[in-house]
Amino acid sequence: MKVLLFVMAAALVLSVAELAHLQLLTSLWIPLTMLLFLVAFPLFAVVGESSLFWGLFDLDLSPRLRLPIRHYVSTLSAFAVAGSAVSLVDLILRSGPDRMAIPKVAAFAWTSGIYDILVHLFGSLFVLLLVVVNTISAYFATFAIATSWNQDKGRRPLAKLIVGVLLGLLTGTATVLAIHTFATPAVMRIADTTKYLPLVVWLGPGYADHWAGHLGAMLACLGALVLYGALGLYGRWALGKASTVAALVAPLMVVLVLGWVGSAMQFYLSRWHIPLLLVVAVLGWINNMFPWADHTYDLLIRNSTPAAPPHKVLTADGRRSAILVASAGGGIQAAAWTAMVLEGLHKDLGRRFDQALCLLSSISGGSMGSACYVDWLTRDAPATAIGPFCAASASSLDEVAWGLAWPDLLRVLLPFPIRMDRAEAMERAWVGNAGSKSLNEALSNWNSPTADGRLPALVMNSTMVEVGGPLLLGTSDVNGATDRERVSNCWWDGDELHVFHGSALDIPVVRGARLSATFPFVTPAARPVKADHEPHMMDGGFYDNYGMGTLTEWIDQALEEQASKKSSDNEQVQRVLVLQINGFPPATFDPPKPPAGRGGWFLQLTDPIRILVSVRTAGQVSHRDVELALLQDKWRGRGIQIDHVNFELEKDDAPLSWHLMPKQKEDIVNAWNSDTRVRQARDQVARFLDECPPGRAIAHAEKPDIGQ
Numbered sequence: 026m027k028v029l030l031f032v033m034a035a036a037l038v039l040s041v042a043e044l045a046h047l048q049l050l051t052s053l054w055i056p057l058t059m060l061l062f063l064v065a066f067p068l069f070a071v072v073g074e075s076s077l078f079w080g081l082f083d084l085d086l087s088p089r090l091r092l093p094i095r096h097y098v099s100t101l102s103a104f105a106v107a108g109s110a111v112s113l114v115d116l117i118l119r120s121g122p123d124r125m126a127i128p129k130v131a132a133f134a135w136t137s138g139i140y141d142i143l144v145h146l147f148g149s150l151f152v153l154l155l156v157v158v159n160t161i162s163a164y165f166a167t168f169a170i171a172t173s174w175n176q177d178k179g180r181r182p183l184a185k186l187i188v189g190v191l192l193g194l195l196t197g198t199a200t201v202l203a204i205h206t207f208a209t210p211a212v213m214r215i216a217d218t219t220k221y222l223p224l225v226v227w228l229g230p231g232y233a234d235h236w237a238g239h240l241g242a243m244l245a246c247l248g249a250l251v252l253y254g255a256l257g258l259y260g261r262w263a264l265g266k267a268s269t270v271a272a273l274v275a276p277l278m279v280v281l282v283l284g285w286v287g288s289a290m291q292f293y294l295s296r297w298h299i300p301l302l303l304v305v306a307v308l309g310w311i312n313n314m315f316p317w318a319d320h321t322y323d324l325l326i327r328n329s330t331p332a333a334p335p336h337k338v339l340t341a342d343g344r345r346s347a348i349l350v351a352s353a354g355g356g357i358q359a360a361a362w363t364a365m366v367l368e369g370l371h372k373d374l375g376r377r378f379d380q381a382l383c384l385l386s387s388i389s390g391g392s393m394g395s396a397c398y399v400d401w402l403t404r405d406a407p408a409t410a411i412g413p414f415c416a417a418s419a420s421s422l423d424e425v426a427w428g429l430a431w432p433d434l435l436r437v438l439l440p441f442p443i444r445m446d447r448a449e450a451m452e453r454a455w456v457g458n459a460g461s462k463s464l465n466e467a468l469s470n471w472n473s474p475t476a477d478g479r480l481p482a483l484v485m486n487s488t489m490v491e492v493g494g495p496l497l498l499g500t501s502d503v504n505g506a507t508d509r510e511r512v513s514n515c516w517w518d519g520d521e522l523h524v525f526h527g528s529a530l531d532i533p534v535v536r537g538a539r540l541s542a543t544f545p546f547v548t549p550a551a552r553p554v555k556a557d558h559e560p561h562m563m564d565g566g567f568y569d570n571y572g573m574g575t576l577t578e579w580i581d582q583a584l585e586e587q588a589s590k591k592s593s594d595n596e597q598v599q600r601v602l603v604l605q606i607n608g609f610p611p612a613t614f615d616p617p618k619p620p621a622g623r624g625g626w627f628l629q630l631t632d633p634i635r636i637l638v639s640v641r642t643a644g645q646v647s648h649r650d651v652e653l654a655l656l657q658d659k660w661r662g663r664g665i666q667i668d669h670v671n672f673e674l675e676k677d678d679a680p681l682s683w684h685l686m687p688k689q690k691e692d693i694v695n696a697w698n699s700d701t702r703v704r705q706a707r708d709q710v711a712r713f714l715d716e717c718p719p720g721r722a723i724a725h726a727e728k729p730d731i732g733q
Contacts, residue, residue, distance in 0.1 A: 041327035052295050056117070059110035059284045063103060063161050066276070066697070067168035080684030081273045081421055082172035086181060088267045093189025095271040096173070098256070099195025100166040101387040102277040105249050107165075108201060111279060113288045115154065118236050124231025125295050142213045156202060159194055161649070164191040176687045204244060212240045246285050253278050260427040264450055265457030270686070275405045276427030276633060277316055279434060285436065301425040309437075317442030320561075321554040322449075322540075324523055328469035332520060333476035335579050336382050336586030338710075339598055341478030346717035347598050348381040348710070349580055350481075351572035351649075352606040354389025355567065357418065357683045359608035360692070363387065363394030364417035365697050367607050368401075373707060374714060381602075381719035382481045384501070384579055385540035386572040388565040389486050392485040392541035393417055393455065396534055399471065399483050400461050412461045418693070420614065421454035422684035425547060433549070448548040451683065452535045458732040464535040468500065468519070471534075480512040484575055485541040489552055495568045495575065496522060496560075498504065498537040501578050525555050547682065573649040576603065577656045580667075584660060602710065603653065603669040610675050668682045671711045675700065 070078035086093040101299045170186045216237035219225060225233050232239060256270050256278065263269035291301045312318050340346055352363045369386075370378050379402065387395040397413040428447025436443045454463045463470075474480040484499030494515025497503055503518065519537070523530040530553075532540070540562040543550055569575070576680040587597050657667045674696055680689065694706060697703055 032632045033441070035554035046124050048347055049117070049125065049127065052117050052125070052291055052514070053114060055112035055287045055291055056110040057149055059106055059113075059280055062280050063107055063110075063630065065166045067165055071168045072258075073174055076536060078682070078688060079172070080420070080680055080682050081276070081426075082169045083176055083684065083686050084169050084173045084186075084271055084273060086185065087365070091185075093185045095268075095273075096169055096186055096189030097193045097278070098710055099169055099271055100162060100190045101196055101275045102252070102256075102281070103165040104158060104162040104194060104197030105252055106277050106281050106284070107161045108197065109245060109284055110628075111154050111158055111251055112242055113284070116235070116242050117288070120231045120235035120293070121295070124229075124292060126230065126612055126659065132390065151205060155198065158201075162194060162197065163190065166193065169641070172731050192377060200248065204248070209241065212244060213237050213406075216240050228293070229291075229536055231292070231296070249281050249285065253282060257427075257431040260431060260727050264424060265453040265496045266459075268424040269423045270427050272422045272426035275430035278430045278523060282434060282438075294434050300475075302407035305336055309555045312437065313439070315440070315442075318451075318547040320448065320551040320553045324530035324531070324532060324556065325467045325555055326527070327520075327523070327529040328467055328472055330476070332469070332470065332472050332500055332518075333482070334502055334586065335482075335583035336590075337476055338478075338482045338501050339580075340587065341383070341581040342380070343474065343720040344380065344383060345598060345720045346381055346600045346713070347383045347719075348378070348581075348602045348604060349384040349606045350382070350386065350395070350721065351576045351715060352387040352391030352395055353571045353608060354383065354391055355570075355608045355682060356542075356544075356675070357393075357420070357685055358680060358689070359388075359390030360393040360397075360417035361390075361414060361693050362674045363606050363686060364397050364413035365394075365693055366604070367394070367398040368413045369697050370707070370710060375401065377714045377719060378710075379481075379686055380478070381714060383478075384482045384484070384576065386484045386486065386576040386579065387571045388486050388570055389542040390608065391572065392538040392565070394484070394723065396464065396538045397459055400459060400464055400534065401482055402428075402550060403463060403471075404461070404476070410456070414694075416455075416459035416461075417683050419454075419458035420684040421451050421458065423681050424450040425683055431544060442544045446545065446551075448539055448551060451532075451548055452539050454683075455538065460620055465533045468498065468534050468537050469531045470616040471500045478675070484579070485537045486569065486572060486575055486655075487537075487540045487543070487562045488565055489560040490518070491560040495565065496540075496562060497575060498532065498540065501579065503575065511552065516535040521562075522554055522558050524557050526557070569648070570645050571605070571607070571649045573605070573652050581656060581659070584665060588663070598711070599665055601667045602713045603646065603667065604710070605649075605669060605671045607671065607673045608676075610673065668708045670715065672703060672706050675702070 066078075067082065071082050082091075082097060086092060087094045098684075107703075142366065167190075170183070172188060173181050179426050220236035221232045221239075225236060256274060260270040283293040287301065290304065294301060294304065296374070298732075333341075336657065350367070353359060385395040385399065393418040394413065397416045401413045401416075425447050428445070428450035432443050432445045432450075433447050436446070436552050438601050456462065468483075472482055475482050480500070482499060484501060484503035487496040487498060487655060488494070490606055492515055497516070499518070502520065505517075519532065521528070524530065532553075539548065540551070542548070543562055544564045544566075550563045552561045553557040565572075580603075584598075589597060653667075653669060660667055674693065675694070676692060680686075686694075
């Protein structure tokens with residue numbers, strides 16, 4: 026079959042190359058790109074082990090009936106893309122020369138002979154094209170079978186996965202046969218009676234003489250749009266539920282819709298040789314002028330209890346020793362590792378850890394893991410609640426992909442407002458994964474329990490695009506909490522930003538985590554709607570990917586306030602332990618190597634980008650270490666000891682999307698239970714609490730073990 030495909034592809038290339046003009050080739054680039062996507066994307070995502078895309082092919086069985094529904098839908102979607110591309114190629118080759126006013130140059134005799142042999146072998150051109158579509162679709166679906174079966178052979182039987190793919194191919198084939206058998210005669214009759222209508226004549230050459238082919242393409246496009254609409258409606262209904270549209274379907278639907286729209290525009294514009302990309306750029310500029318093109322987020326009424334100043338949180342309920350956490354960013358792996366460390370330390374140390382823990386400064390995925398842990402502490406019945414690790418490690422890739430392929434794509438194509446976007450879809454997934462509606466409540470609702478020591482302060486760090494500085498979304502006030510001048514004019518917090526005409530507004534907890542984790546191409550940069558200040562928010566890692574900047578400012582301000590109180594040593598915090606949670610291996614920087622060759626103009630053009638990327642990593646690591654060292658030196662001289670311990674996950678193949686495969690989840694659990702460095706860090710935290718009891722016991726309910 027592979028040999029057959031190669032021969033067909035070679036014949037197609039040779040035939041197109043023999044055309045007198047190459048305009049026809051330019052009109053074929055969109056459907057050919059659709060076919061290339063089906064062939065190349067699985068290789069890039071799975072064989073190349075791209076951490077950004079390989080989770081797309083990890084398709085589980087349906088949660089209740091344990092059926093391969095996701096494989097079925099993915100295969101049917103791939104069939105729709107392949108069938109659409111083949112239909113477009115056939116239509117353009119037939120009607121393109123008339124549209125572009127180029128002579129029809131016959132292929133060489135031997136090339137025509139190859140086509141004749143293939144058509145004779147399969148009986149007709151229709152059957153030949155149907156075989157090609159099935160072959161490409163099966164090839165694409167095979168990668169989903171291999172990836173899914175590899176993950177958990179006992180839980181995903183290979184036979185079921187194959188049946189799901191075969192049913193998808195059968196459904197697509199049956200649909201095409203039904204259209205060809207019953208609809209084609211009707212299309213021919215309609216074409217004969219409508220090809221002289223004024224609209225058809227107005228379209229110009231390439232339409233009226235091939236009107237039957239265009240009507241057939243419209244029918245195929247209608248079938249593709251029905252599939253697109255049905256999956257979109259189901260995905261909208263299933264947001265936040267146990268199962269929704271598979272993430273793998275989303276890129277297929279994007280390619281499908283853009284393929285039809287782009288090919289229609291390209292074919293029409295080819296009469297005047299107008300570049301499609303120029304028209305797209307103009308339409309994009311016009312679309313950007315409408316207010317609904319921007320991504321925004323809604324605000325809630327803020328709780329009347331103000332955010333507590335750092336010193337009040339530090340010494341709440343008689344706390345005499347404190348644990349502070351700086352949780353680094355890094356997508357779902359950072360979220361899962363943060364939740365694992367916090368939940369694991371609670372399991373090891375119980376109430377002592379909860380009482381000593383007074384601050385979580387988090388970035389990106391670390392914000393999601395931290396929010397899941399704090400929310401878990403608020404549960405009335407935590408023993409039956411979903412644990413932080415289970416909530417933070419659950420996938421939200423399906424919802425993000427659905428948001429990209431449906432509301433966000435329609436936002437670009439249609440000239441009317443669409444409120445929902447992929448970021449809101451991800452929020453719904455996170456709330457559903459945690460099984461907690463309180464994540465949808467205002468972040469300021471946690472201000473009161475934070476001030477009296479029942480909860481640790483949570484600060485989720487984002488970055489303002491227009492300012493370039495950090496935005497602190499949390500339950501403890503760093504800016505303006507004392508008589509000191511604010512730390513920097515580029516530092517803002519949510520209480521300052523989310524104000525509209527004097528009304529104090531707020532965001533849900535889950536939205537704070539999302540704004541902290543807004544990485545381009547996954548979730549869009551967004552601004553608050555109806556606020557006095559409306560900068561766009563993006564990932565906090567652009568400013569500080571480790572959360573150490575906010576942590577050092579917070580504890581320094583708290584200790585300065587404590588010193589100004591002039592209370593006895595027995596009423597002050599004397600020992601502080603900083604936990605650095607990093608879901609990636611520690612960064613290493615090798616010394617410069619001798620140049621491998623001379624640098625020319627290309628090097629001069631690319632070096633500014635290379636150095637920006639390198640400085641972002643090296644500069645942030647340097648600032649993290651220097652800030653902590655300076656903080657320790659300052660307060661050591663004033664009788665306060667600040668220690669630190671690192672919880673680093675030694676896994677360098679971290680997924681950059683929001684999906685963990687079963688094996689990756691197991692690796693995180695095994696690292697917590699078995700890694701020597703992690704065990705030493707756990708022991709160090711236990712020794713700290715043995716040497717420095719946090720103070721009076723706080724009556725927290727018992728929490729379940731990890732995995733419950």
